[in-house]
Amino acid sequence: MASIIRDLIVEKIRQAVEEAHRDGILRLDTMPDIAVEHPSNPEHGDFATSLPLRLARVVRISPMKIAEELVNLIPVGDEVEGVSVAAPGFINFRLKDRWLAGQVDVIREAGQSYGVVGSSLGQKVLVEYVSVNPTGPVHVGHTRGAVLGSTLARVLDAGGHAVSRVYYFYDAGWEMEAFYKQALGHEAELPPNGYAGAYIMDIAREIVAREGDRFISMSEEGALVELGRIAREMMVQLIREDLQHIGVEFDSWFSEGSLYQSGEYDKVIDILRREGYVSEREGAQWFTSTALGDEKDNVIIRSTGVPTYFASDIAYHYDKFIRRGYDRAINIWGADHQGHVARMNAAVAALGVEPGRLTTMISQMVTLRRGQEVVRASKRTGEFITLRELVDEVGADACRYFFLARTPSTQMEFDLELAKKESSENPVYYVQYGHARIGAILNNAMDRGIDWSEGDTSLLVQPTEAALIRKMVLLPELVESMARTLEPHHLPHY
Secondary structure, three states: OOHHHHHHHHHHHHHHHHHHHHHOOOOOOOOOOOEEOOOOOHHOOOOOOHHHHHHHHHHHOOHHHHHHHHHHHOOOOOOEEEEEEEEOOOOEEOOOOHHHHHHHHOOOOOOHHHHOOOOOOEEEEEEEEEOOOOOOEHHHHHHHHHHHHHHHHHHHHHOOOOOEEEEEOOOOOOHHHHHHHHHOOOOOOOOOOOHHHHHHHHHHHHHHHHHHOOOOOOOOHHHHHHHHHHHHHHHHHHHHHHOOOOOOOOOOEHHHHHHOOOHHHHHHHHHHHHHHOOEEOOEEEOOOOOHHHHOOOEEEEOOOOOHHHHHHHHHHHHHHHHOOOOOOOEEEEEHHHHHHHHHHHHHHHOOOOOOOOOOEEEEEOOOEEEEEEEEEEOOOOOOOOOOHHHHHOHHHHHHHHHHHHHOOOOEEEEHHHHHHOOOOEEEEEEEEHHHHHHHOOOOOHOOOOOOOOOOOOHHHOOOOOOOOHHHHOOHHHHHHHHHOOOOOHHHOOO
8 A cells, every 4th residue: 555655744743743842842732733735836845834833823932933943853764855944934845856766666566556545544435426317328417427426436445445336226206107108108297307208219119129019918007017127127237338438337236116125215214203303294294304404394205105206315325324334425416406415414314324424416517518619419319418429529538537627516618629639738638648658668668678677766866757756656645635535626637
């Protein structure tokens, strides 16, 4: 596992503070939190801390005096070339060029595992992303959440957590029933945001080609159940293949219907009733989420006796935290679910789950452009742009890079023309070009019989070489930071 040089610097400062306290230089009741950062000006060093400025308010000594005292006590060691004081009370650290050069061997020996960091705080984490109804292909709006979720899961994995990647699909609601009925050729109203009938008919025709007319002799209820099973399997496979186009995979696919079949849904509703969080009004059953900080109560069982999606969502979160015992669950939802966050937080609180164990990230909307022109629909279908169409046009690498490069909480514009440009304007092309050049150099070395594993890293003394190594040794720190803050958008910029 990779060591984090930032943590080594923090430990050196901690040792100096403890020694200053023992010597009576700094009289402290508690050990202060120690933070280090990277100076914006490289001439100031590789790391800096403003700790003396904070301590000055506690010990009534000038920041510069504190900084000077601590610098005299900080152990330099093999990693640090020098420690200096800068006004008005900063301590700057510069790494040794020889130590930096030696890190090239460390990185090379680690190979693909470089950047993986251990953590004594490693948790069992479930990351749920995409999770759209299995009624059609994945579209552009879902793709952003898919890229965010898959990258975040990898970051958490590299950050020392035990991660499960889950796709939760709704297959028990009236929308799915309407989908199946239309596939049988019956009139049925799809939800406002449902997919157009072309996909339904494609599925229906494929089922007929595979299964023949055996549904004709069945009752409508029996045909609906059987057709639903077949259609669901086909649509899930379609979605799975769509997502594989951009390197997005899951450890498990969790069915909403299984919550009802296992009895878990009934168990959770009973728990909410027992705890006093269910009331009856207007013939419906309401979850009294206002008692837990939400702005309004929410229906969990309609007056018809049919559960809402929210009811099964509560049962699913019970499954995550109580039955399967995850320490933490992270939901990545689309912008249309923004209003659902507070009620879900209230629901897990009602189940006795501690605050902070559930995190919901909202992936905001995406607008496609071709230069100045907004792309509103697929040229092929006249409907929404699918993931496959996007990947076919700009490639999987461009999709992942551009979707990840912005914070998920901000709406984004995806410029299709920029993503295809073969120039330095396109950051993806720039990265790919650099990778290709590096590969060519390594291949050239192999052709000449050069074994770079025997290279002398002490010769890496040029400023540009040292600058590159300085970036390389920051990867473990970046991974730890992204895993802690859940901000994988820093990765493409690195």
